[in-house]
Amino acid sequence: MKVRVRYFASLREALGASETVELPAGSTLGTLRDTLAARGGRHAEVLARGRAVRSALDQVMSDESVPLHDGAEAAFFPPVTGG
């Protein structure tokens, strides 16, 4: 399945605003993060386990256990700091 991945704030500066990723069925936000981090380079650096990264699926704050679907909009970003 194809998933669009969007990045914000410091992750956007490191990785760009968005990219499209092909994933096996059954993938979750967490496996997507690991797949991206496994590419190495900047992806590995900013998406590594232990880094504070929050995620959303289809524009709703979601934890990494949430399953993805074809055409999903996933997003990774640092902890939010509005208000």
Add this chain to the structure above:
Amino acid sequence: MVSRVSIQTADFDLAAEVAALRAGDPGVGAVASFVGTVRDRNDGSAVSDMELEHYPGMTERAIESMIDEAMRRFAIRAARVVHRVGPLRVGEQIVLVAVTSAHRGQAFQACEFLMDYLKTQAPFWKKETTPGGARWVDARVADDAALARWGISAGNA
């Protein structure tokens, strides 16, 4: 009917926003509002200005659902949230939360609830300019703790 959520680069007028929120509702007996502004210091450094980034679409949806939750929890009549994005200088207004109710208690509580919720669950990010350069603002554990008082786990900072 005034829209409940606005994300905008333009400044806002507190008096005009409150007047619009109260208009046509004679049952309103209390208005509580909060305005957040750009401070000149943060984490031990002078701050001259900041840039606010957001996640268009998700931001509006997230705040709409927070207002829905505030309407369920508190006896409030209306609520309005305005949040600015883009470049902001010290002293400028960043965010407005305004709530109307029959009596003050519910308006005060709902206003604080919405602000606590927004701080940790709405997708905004601040980048501030200091003498040492620009830096992304760190989330605060204290903001997660503020939301926990309402029985909601933030998991943000």
